Amino acid sequence: MKVKNPFKPILSSVLDDYDGSIPEDGRLRDLELNNTELKALSMERMEFNGVRFNNVNFFECDLKQLQIIDCRFENCDFSNLKAPSALFYRSEFIDCKGIGADFKKSSLRYCTFDNCKLAYIDFSSSKMENIIFKRCDFTMGALSQSILSSMTLSYCNLDEVELMDTPLNGLDVSTCSINHILFSANQLRGITVSSEQAVALITLFGINIKDE
DSSP: OOOOOTTSOOOOSSOEEOOSOOOTTOEEESEEEEEEEEESOBOSSOEEESOEEEEEEEESOBOTTOEEESOEEESOBOTTOBOTTOEEESOEEESOBOTTOBOTTOEEEEEEEESOBOTTOBOTTOEEEEEEEESOBOTTOBOTTOEEEEEEEESOBOTTOEETTOOOTTOBOTTSBOTTOEEOGGGOTTOBOOHHHHHHHHHHTTOOOOOO
């Protein structure tokens, strides 16, 4: 029996075209949105379930407790989106932009972010479990006071990212850029870094390296 990929969104083989309307209950299901803009939406507990988004711009939207389940986003822009306390489950974000988005206190499970621009994004006080970030730019983002479980970071830019009071045990950042990263010294145990990164981290503790 073939095991299903737990990271792959489950989408219907037939998706209806989005007609531009928002149901009263705020639930968009089994739809496809292409080359459109969702502008100035303001709603709590809106739900995207089984939806494919392609080249969709979320402009000036306020979507507290947004639920994203079994969705695929490609070439979408959710920069400055306000969606604290959101739920992300089994969804993909490919070539997307989320600069300055507010997702603090969110919960994410089995999601993939590939080649996304996420500078200044706020995921502080969030819970992330089985999350893959590949070739993403997190410059000056926030992940402080978060729980990171089974997170994969590959070739990401983590320069000046805030990780204060976030346990880093099991996290591998050896392929990432971590210049001026901010972390709590007592939470550093168990992180995996490259030899070059290790030297840079040692100097942060005031330890001088002397060659023989």
